[in-house]
Amino acid sequence: MNxxxxxxxxxxxFRYLVPFILMYGIYVLIHGEYSPGGGFQAGxxxxxGIILARLIQGEESSFNISxxxxxxxxxxxxxxxxxxxxxxxxxxxNVLEYGVFPLNVHKESELHPLGILGIEIGVTICVAAxxxxxxxxxxxxxxxx
Amino acid sequence: MRIVSTLLLIxxxxxxxxxxxxxxxxxxxxxxxxxxxxxxxxxxAYEEIHSPNVVTAVLADYRGYDTLGETTVxxxxxxxTVLILRAGHKKSDQGGKRE
Numbered sequence: 001m002n003x004x005x006x007x008x009x010x011x012x013x014f015r016y017l018v019p020f021i022l023m024y025g026i027y028v029l030i031h032g033e034y035s036p037g038g039g040f041q042a043g044x045x046x047x048x049g050i051i052l053a054r055l056i057q058g059e060e061s062s063f064n065i066s067x068x069x070x071x072x073x074x075x076x077x078x079x080x081x082x083x084x085x086x087x088x089x090x091x092x093x094n095v096l097e098y099g100v101f102p103l104n105v106h107k108e109s110e111l112h113p114l115g116i117l118g119i120e121i122g123v124t125i126c127v128a129a130x131x132x133x134x135x136x137x138x139x140x141x142x143x144x145x
Numbered sequence: 146m147r148i149v150s151t152l153l154l155i156x157x158x159x160x161x162x163x164x165x166x167x168x169x170x171x172x173x174x175x176x177x178x179x180x181x182x183x184x185x186x187x188x189x190a191y192e193e194i195h196s197p198n199v200v201t202a203v204l205a206d207y208r209g210y211d212t213l214g215e216t217t218v219x220x221x222x223x224x225x226t227v228l229i230l231r232a233g234h235k236k237s238d239q240g241g242k243r244e
Contacts, residue, residue: 032198032201033196033197033198033201033202034196034197034198035198036198036200038200038201038204038205039205067227071223071224071227074220074223074224075220077216077220078216078217078220081212081213081216082213085209085210085213095209095210096206096209096210096213098206107195109192109193109194109195110195112193112194112195112196112202112206113194113195113196115205115206116194116196116201116202116205116206119205119209119212119213120205122216123212123216126216126219126220127216127219129223130219130220130222130223131223133223133227134223134226134227134230136227137226137227137230137231138230140230140231
């Protein structure tokens with residue numbers, strides 16, 4: 001493979017670091033209701049994993065997200081958050097009232113973690129995509145000169 | 146003009162410090178926030194939200210609308226930053242290609 005820079009040390013440490021960072025990000029997201037963490041922190045972790053991959057392997061990194069895609073993803077994350085609010089509006093509740101989702105559970109309160117997970121997925125996508133988009137805009141400037 | 150703005154700054158600094166003296170101490174159990182909403186959240190959060198993490202329950206459920214605003218702010222700030230950073234690049238790039 002023809003790489004702009006990078007050595008065996010970077011490649012090997014990349015292989016060990018990035019999967020764990022990404023997995024930890026997803027863990028922080030999914031476990032957000034039970035432990036410290038949540039959408040914002042998980043988004044920062046996922047973005048760091050992708051930026052690290054891009055720092056070491058460059059533009060042709062295997063899971064690179066381009067700046068334009070990142071901007072679209074940021075909007076999509078905000079849309080998911082607002083969409084969860086609209087879903088509860090459709091089932092005749094207030095905005096972001098998770099108790100009205102039409103699922104069979106024992107108690108109404110068991111629906112709340114589902115709603116929290118839904119909005120935190122939106123927050124995570126938005127935060128991660130915004131960080132990647134800013135990084136992309138910063139590095140793109142250097143390419144032009 | 147300089148003297149006026151300096152006097153205004155001194156005046157507002159005095160007001161801020163005067164008002165800050167009237168705020169409740171951090172962690173005061175008898176202050177208004179500690180007696181009004183905090184006990185309600187701490188007592189009812191697990192019962193109503195079914196989440197042992199009270200911070201997440203307040204952030205994402207009781208104050209979900211607030212978090213929606215926060216996410217929109219982050220999105221808007223990111224879009225604005227990307228637009229500003231790309232604006233200079235595009236101009237110089239086009240100029241270089243034409244000449």
